Amino acid sequence: xxxxxxxxxxxxxxxxxxxxxxxxxxxxxxxxxxxxxxxxxxxxxxxxxxxxxxxxxxxxxxxxxxxxxxxxxxxxxxxxxxxxxxxxxxxxxxxxxxxxxxxxxxxxxxxxxxxxxxxxxxxxxxxxxxxxxxxxxxxxxxxxxxxxxxxxxxxxxxxxxxxxxxxxxxxxxxxxxxxxxxxxxxxxxxxxxxxxxxxxxxxxxxxxxxxxxxxxxxxxxxxxxxxxxxxxxxxxxxxxxxxxxxxxxxxxxxxxxxxxxxxxxxxxxxxxxxxxxxxxxxxxxxxxxxxxxxxxxxxxxxxxxxxxxxxxxxxxxxxxxxxxxxxxxxxxxxxxxxxxxxxxxxxxxxxxxxxxxxxxxxxxxxxxxxxxxxxxxxxxxxxxxxxxxxxxxxxxxxxxxxxxxxxxxxxxxxxxxxxxxxxxxxxxxxxxxxxxxxxxxxxxxxxxxxxxxxxxxxxxxxxxxxxxxxxxxxxxxxxxxxxxxxxxxxxxxxxxxxxxxxxxxxxxxxxxxxxxxxxxxxxxxxxxxxxxxxxxxxxxxxxxxxxxxxxxxxxxxxxxxxxxxxxxxxxxxxxxxxxxxxxxxxxxxxxxxxxxxxxxxxxxxxxxxxxxxxxxxxxxxxxxxxxxxxxxxxxxxxxxxxxxxxxxxxxxxxxxxxxxxxxxx
Amino acid sequence: xxxxxxxxxxxxxxxxxxxxxxxxxxxxxxxxxxxxxxxxxxxxxxxxxxxxxxxxxxxxxxxxxxxxxxxxxxxxxxxxxxxxxxxxxxxxxxxxxxxxxxxxxxxxxxxxxxxxxxxxxxxxx
Numbered sequence: 038x039x040x041x042x043x044x045x046x047x048x049x050x051x052x053x054x055x056x057x058x059x060x061x062x063x064x065x066x067x068x069x070x071x072x073x074x075x076x077x078x079x080x081x082x083x084x085x086x087x088x089x090x091x092x093x094x095x096x097x098x099x100x101x102x103x104x105x106x107x108x109x110x111x112x113x114x115x116x117x118x119x120x121x122x123x124x125x126x127x128x129x130x131x132x133x134x135x136x137x138x139x140x141x142x143x144x145x146x147x148x149x150x151x152x153x154x155x156x157x158x159x160x161x162x163x164x165x166x167x168x169x170x171x172x173x174x175x176x177x178x179x180x181x182x183x184x185x186x187x188x189x190x191x192x193x194x195x196x197x198x199x200x201x202x203x204x205x206x207x208x209x210x211x212x213x214x215x216x217x218x219x220x221x222x223x224x225x226x227x228x229x230x231x232x233x234x235x236x237x238x239x240x241x242x243x244x245x246x247x248x249x250x251x252x253x254x255x256x257x258x259x260x261x262x263x264x265x266x267x268x269x270x271x272x273x274x275x276x277x278x279x280x281x282x283x284x285x286x287x288x289x290x291x292x293x294x295x296x297x298x299x300x301x302x303x304x305x306x307x308x309x310x311x312x313x314x315x316x317x318x319x320x321x322x323x324x325x326x327x328x329x330x331x332x333x334x335x336x337x338x339x340x341x342x343x344x345x346x347x348x349x350x351x352x353x354x355x356x357x358x359x360x361x362x363x364x365x366x367x368x369x370x371x372x373x374x375x376x377x378x379x380x381x382x383x384x385x386x387x388x389x390x391x392x393x394x395x396x397x398x399x400x401x402x403x404x405x406x407x408x409x410x411x412x413x414x415x416x417x418x419x420x421x422x423x424x425x426x427x428x429x430x431x432x433x434x435x436x437x438x439x440x441x442x443x444x445x446x447x448x449x450x451x452x453x454x455x456x457x458x459x460x461x462x463x464x465x466x467x468x469x470x471x472x473x474x475x476x477x478x479x480x481x482x483x484x485x486x487x488x489x490x491x492x493x494x495x496x497x498x499x500x501x502x503x504x505x506x507x508x509x510x511x512x513x514x515x516x517x518x519x520x521x522x523x524x525x526x527x528x529x530x531x532x533x534x535x536x537x538x539x540x541x542x543x544x545x546x547x548x549x550x551x552x553x554x555x556x557x558x559x560x561x562x563x564x565x566x567x568x569x570x571x572x573x574x575x576x577x578x579x580x581x582x583x584x585x586x587x588x589x590x591x592x593x594x595x596x597x598x599x600x601x602x603x604x605x606x607x608x609x610x611x612x613x614x615x616x617x618x619x620x621x622x623x624x625x626x627x628x629x630x631x632x633x634x635x636x637x638x639x640x641x642x643x644x645x646x647x648x649x650x651x652x653x654x655x656x657x658x659x660x661x662x663x664x665x666x667x668x669x670x671x672x673x674x675x676x677x678x679x680x681x682x683x684x685x686x687x688x689x690x691x692x693x694x695x696x697x698x699x700x701x702x
Numbered sequence: 703x704x705x706x707x708x709x710x711x712x713x714x715x716x717x718x719x720x721x722x723x724x725x726x727x728x729x730x731x732x733x734x735x736x737x738x739x740x741x742x743x744x745x746x747x748x749x750x751x752x753x754x755x756x757x758x759x760x761x762x763x764x765x766x767x768x769x770x771x772x773x774x775x776x777x778x779x780x781x782x783x784x785x786x787x788x789x790x791x792x793x794x795x796x797x798x799x800x801x802x803x804x805x806x807x808x809x810x811x812x813x814x815x816x817x818x819x820x821x822x823x824x825x826x827x
Binding site: 145146149150151167168171172174175176178179180181182194195198199202203205206209243244247255257258261264265268269271272275276 | 724727728731732733737740741744745747748749756760761763764766767769770772773774776777778780781782783784785787788791792797798799800802803804806807
């Protein structure tokens with residue numbers, strides 16, 4: 038009876054999902070020229086959650102046959118992994134990473150060759166890492182799919198074929214139990230940082246986990262594993278910088294932690310205190326480690342040097358100091374209208390973010406405070422203040438993450454689900470830690486310690502606006518957390534009982550909802566953001582087929598040239614049109630769109646200095662805020678008609694292009 | 703799930719047939735939903751064929767569990783395809799286009815299959 042019910046629940050859930058998805062697509066198709074779509078136009082969001090719950094619940098019923106539970110799990114994973122192409126109403130890559138991934142892959146086909154210096158905007162940086170673009174080009178070339186489709190579907194195909202199996206074999210090797218292995222797979226795919234959209238990390242992380250599995254968990258001969266893991270390591274290094282650095286840090290940490298455990302185990306008194314000292318230390322072979330680090334070092338110091346230097350300076354500034362220099366520009370007009378080739382339009386200076394300076398070891402306050410100088414030598418002062426800075430950074434990071442979530446486009450109910458889910462996960466891990474304290478291995482222990490530390494680093498990075506680390510860290514960290522979370526769940530259901538089964542089901546649904554709400558690339562929550570919380574970006578709420586057509590025109594006319602526009606233009610025209618868009622010059626953008634009828638001489642000179650050939654403006658600027666400012670008043674957007682040095686060359690209901698006609702000498 | 707137990711002749715025949723069908727489908731170049739058969743042959747070429755020979759080459763004396771074996775075949779196939787394509791493009795100078803991408807994949811399979819054959823001729827697949 039339960040089996041009949043479960044099969045039908047899965048089928049009904051799938052039917053409801055398809056109905057919901059078709060309704061969403063119909064609404065978007067009917068409103069392609071009237072974006073963004075608002076909530077009342079869409080089918081009820083509850084349909085989505087009901088369908089997912091119906092699909093997932095059979096997996097949570099422990100007494101069911103394994104076949105039904107695997108079908109339930111497989112379908113849920115499919116819908117999560119393929120959410121990016123499924124939920125994109127116009128089958129266009131949405132979001133900066135996906136859009137520039139398309140450009141990078143298209144460049145390979147257009148030019149015929151990989152060139153690390155090719156591309157514009159984000160693609161310019163990512164052309165240093167050709168792993169994913171080559172995969173997209175291979176998939177497109179072999180299957181005959183358009184590059185757009187290859188980018189939309191390629192990474193989900195890759196991840197669906199590889200990642201569930203990899204996660205299963207990793208945790209099966211740990212638990213030696215199929216059901217716990219399956220539960221681990223479920224929890225992994227309920228994590229909030231899954232990179233299912235076309236992002237380099239989504240591919241590199243599979244290589245990384247595979248290396249770990251093959252060396253540290255599998256019982257395969259090391260001589261056989263050596264060659265394969267070198268191939269995987271090289272593929273990882275050429276695919277994603279952050280993942281490669283994570284791998285490097287993970288390796289170093291395991292060596293250091295193994296050394297520590299070995300040291301502790303030699304001291305007899307610790308045997309009773311530390312349950313860890315009896316754990317068998319398993320690390321990477323030195324030869325493999327050195328070769329992989331050598332490959333990583335060579336790539337990072339040559340092709341990927343730009344990213345490498347950014348990480349090094351970013352980490353140093355964030356973790357060990359509170360000094361966060363930001364580049365700003367003096368707003369006063371230039372002293373004279375000197376020839377453009379002789380002087381920059383603005384002077385650059387370093388300014389310090391005063392609220393964050395208070396505890397900086399380098400700050401003026403720290404250097405001049407007589408109390409500090411009296412009580413400590415300069416060296417002591419430095420280290421104490423650094424330690425103080427670390428703790429304050431953690432606190433500030435927490436506050437910043439919570440305030441950003443509150444200010445972001447989440448509903449209160451969604452925030453409540455997220456915080457409850459994370460709290461439940463934490464409790465499960467604590468329970469699991471004690472339930473499994475006699476069983477867990479060095480691999481589990483070191484992973485837990487490493488990722489616990491890295492979460493703290495991620496929180497600290499939030500202080501300086503590197504939120505991308507915190508938002509993506511869980512995809513790595515769940516490898517460390519799952520053994521304990523699953524052990525906690527297993528302890529919970531170790532005794533039979535209806536209420537335990539009900540709670541188990543509710544907890545799994547809650548964990549799934551938490552992860553699903555926080556997913557970054559392509560997710561249903563964006564459809565249901567209240568209009569007053571819209572943020573102008575290149576999500577499917579603003580990127581219409583008309584906008585995509587416009588980018589083709591832009592590519593024909595401005596490919597490789599400099600366009601002045603804000604973040605939406607950066608994502609769409611910059612990515613699809615292969616133009617250079619000056620998104621990373623916020624002062625320039627603010628000056629161009631400043632809420633007056635004027636464009637200052639300073640702005641004009643800077644446009645010319647940046648070789649800006651055109652300014653782009655669009656109707657969304659007046660309606661919604663974006664990450665580069667706004668919403669702007671009507672005059673900010675319409676004023677470009679008023680200048681004889683600007684010539685309107687493109688005009689649609691949404692976009693206008695103005696070429697810069699003047700010649701300044 | 704079971705890894706296929708094939709004789710060497712069977713293995714080569716199936717792989718050759720797969721490439722032949724794929725080449726014909728590429729030549730016909732059907733678009734839209736009718737292009738799906740070519741996708742169905744492209745996925746094995748990208749995810750399984752070269753990897754299967756790599757798997758035999760590296761793990762011939764071992765019997766990994768089935769899921770591990772499947773995973774090794776798939777991941778080694780994708781990684782090898784990417785690295786080989788990068789090598790062929792950057793070092794050999796073969797441009798990325800539809801025909802060359804097919805040739806890159808085919809040459810990888812041939813090279814790994816020959817290497818596997820030369821490494822231990824008497825071992826069975």
